[in-house]
Amino acid sequence: MSILITNIKNLIQVRDQNVLKVFGKDMQQLPSIKNAFLLIKNDKIVDYGSMDNFKDYAADKIIDATGKIVLPTWCDSHTHIVYAGNREQEFVDRINGLSYTEIASRGGGILNSAKTLQNTTEEDLYKQSIERIKNVMRLGTGALEIKSGYGLSVESELKILRVIKRIKSEFPLEVKATFLGAHAFPEAYLNNKKAYIDLIINEMLPKVANENLADFIDVFCEEGYFSIENTETILSAGKEYGLTPKIHVNQFNAFGGVALGVKHNALSVDHLEELNQEDIDVLKDSKTIPVALPSCSFFLSIPYTPARKIIDAGLPLALATDYNPGSTPSGNMNFVVSTACIKMKMTPEEAINAATINGAYAMGVSEEYGSITKGKKANIIITKQIPSYNYLPYSFGENNIDTVIINGEIIE
């Protein structure tokens, strides 16, 4: 199957050289070709350029993109999209004055979602999750990292990871799986935290590795959840099984989680709503990318990750949704890009770089995803007719997407 897209008003995020991430001032650059064409063969981008140099290619399908912008699909490097039920009651409780932390300390929060998931069959969990997967694909997401972490028992963590594996094999989007058994301490272990960490290391990890269910290992390193010492123990154990760390740090408190992530060569450190100068300094000269989750800040009314401080310090930044039932019941990367511009003062160029090539880097797939580059996967968004790419973040809450192509397939 070949698809030829012609008369593209502006083809953006064009990288002739296969750049793996962009940082600092370079995040301002969004290379583009006006009045362009793009040719896809099977699952790959095979050619692109100006319409002035257009050779009359034959193709199975021709799409006229007059007045439309074409860009790579979003790479959402941080989600918990495989979950059961919802937490709409906690949403109302927060409106009525309870904080996220108060709700969690009453047995709500992650433990509430874990209880629901433990009582949901694998088949039902799959059915609930794929509705969200189809939805985010229509919203332009072509690569997705998915975490476990709402199981909190051997059986239920494996249940989530098996659902992720099934999604990987049945959908055209790129999926990476993360084992997050260390998302919260189950009630039964609140007075014996070491026993739960032992369960993760001695029971869960060997089974996860044996069935080849995860690419990454994550820990919620936060006061009231997993300490620096706990996090270090779990990351070290995960690395023994070949799992690369990607960790939740600095959501509510900054106490050294970023430095720990860098020490363990984490691919990414995510959240960072609370960030101090030491955190920024330790990220310089590291391969670890900071990831901001602005929809989480929006939904919980907590501070936004200080994007300007991060980028102005010469660092890269990725944007992701954090799609989950408690802190971010939304997987809309278009909203994330808008919110990053509106609330974090990122320019449209920075936000689009952060949500495409840097998002791909944060999930270890930027060799194949995140830019318009010959040989990369044919993961493409074609917008409706819009004035410019600035209009994408500007018109927040609007759906500006006309067509999504993932792995060379047009998504219906």
Ligand SMILES: N=CN[C@@H](CCC(=O)O)C(=O)O
């Ligand atoms: N902070 C930790 N985990 C999720 C939310 C967990 C929940 O409330 O269910 C997050 O990334 O925001």
Ligand SMILES: [Zn+2]
């Ligand atoms: Zn998260």
